[in-house]
Amino acid sequence: MLKLEDIWMQVESENGENREILRGINLEFNTGKLYGITGPNGGGKTSLAKVIMGIYKHTKGRIFLNGEDISHLSITERAQRGIGYGFQQPPRFKGLTIGDMLAIAAPDADPKRRRLQLRAVGLCPEDYLDRDLGPGLSGGEMKRIEMAQLLLRDCKVSIFDEPEAGVDLWTIQKLIALIEGGYKHNPDKVAIIISHNENILPICDEIIVLEDGMVTDRGTANQVWHLIRDDIECKVRTRCQGDLEYEIDQY
Ligand SMILES: Nc1ncnc2c1ncn2[C@@H]1O[C@H](COP(=O)(O)OP(=O)(O)OP(=O)(O)O)[C@@H](O)[C@H]1O
Numbered sequence: 554m555l556k557l558e559d560i561w562m563q564v565e566s567e568n569g570e571n572r573e574i575l576r577g578i579n580l581e582f583n584t585g586k587l588y589g590i591t592g593p594n595g596g597g598k599t600s601l602a603k604v605i606m607g608i609y610k611h612t613k614g615r616i617f618l619n620g621e622d623i624s625h626l627s628i629t630e631r632a633q634r635g636i637g638y639g640f641q642q643p644p645r646f647k648g649l650t651i652g653d654m655l656a657i658a659a660p661d662a663d664p665k666r667r668r669l670q671l672r673a674v675g676l677c678p679e680d681y682l683d684r685d686l687g688p689g690l691s692g693g694e695m696k697r698i699e700m701a702q703l704l705l706r707d708c709k710v711s712i713f714d715e716p717e718a719g720v721d722l723w724t725i726q727k728l729i730a731l732i733e734g735g736y737k738h739n740p741d742k743v744a745i746i747i748s749h750n751e752n753i754l755p756i757c758d759e760i761i762v763l764e765d766g767m768v769t770d771r772g773t774a775n776q777v778w779h780l781i782r783d784d785i786e787c788k789v790r791t792r793c794q795g796d797l798e799y800e801i802d803q804y
């Protein structure tokens with residue numbers, strides 16, 4: 554369904570130099586499967602999601618959705634074709650209520666379904682529909698609203714960027730059940746879950762490890778999980794350890 558062919562992306566750093574954030578990503582995502590993307594902080598997971606959504610422009614490579622090259626389509630056009638992204642840090646919109654936001658996200662959804670979806674992520678519609686999407690909402694509440702929006706939209710490709718971040722342990726189980734229920738074995742849909750969570754990654758059919766802008770491992774949870782834990786911990790420690798020891802010496 555979704556195919557990424559040799560995707561590269563670069564950003565201009567503060568000193569004016571170009572830095573490659575994504576380096577030759579080749580991936581294919583097929584319907585009926587849950588995919589997990591994990592890897593160290595700064596590895597490029599969110600950037601890859603934003604490239605798929607069209608928020609970031611890739612510098613090289615092509616993106617296909619059901620055989621159509623969507624590389625040059627705008628965010629809106631990609632959304633119209635059924636791609637949805639739930640932000641790692643959902644934006645706040647002061648002056649807009651949660652009800653307004655759900656109506657904008659899924660204008661065709663029955664209002665009863667909007668209420669139901671909100672309840673499903675653990676937020677009582679009676680308390681939340683009229684609340685402002687401004688700074689008064691907690692981080693966990695914002696994540697749950699973002700999740701409700703994405704689930705309501707019934708996208709062909711849904712990308713959840715750390716759906717568990719800031720969400721309490723009781724709600725994480727609820728969110729996992731919602732993702733599994735909506736996407737696992739669904740012949741029309743693909744879910745891509747960016748996560749570091751030990752409860753979420755095992756529900757995925759395939760886990761992809763992204764590190765330094767490259768895919769460094771992939772496989773089932775059983776194949777990859779121990780490898781990920783030991784390998785990443787090891788690399789992160791090695792990369793930072795020398796600098797840390799130097800800083801401590803200087804201190
Ligand atoms: N717009 C941007 N401008 C400059 N650098 C960026 C930009 N977006 C991302 N980066 C850099 O690209 C790298 C990858 O960032 P990204 O957010 O994709 O990582 P991540 O894997 O999602 O990390 P995390 O697990 O912390 O969410 C980081 O070093 C980040 O600082």
Ligand SMILES: [Mg+2]
Nearest residue numbers: 598599600641
């Ligand atoms: Mg991220």
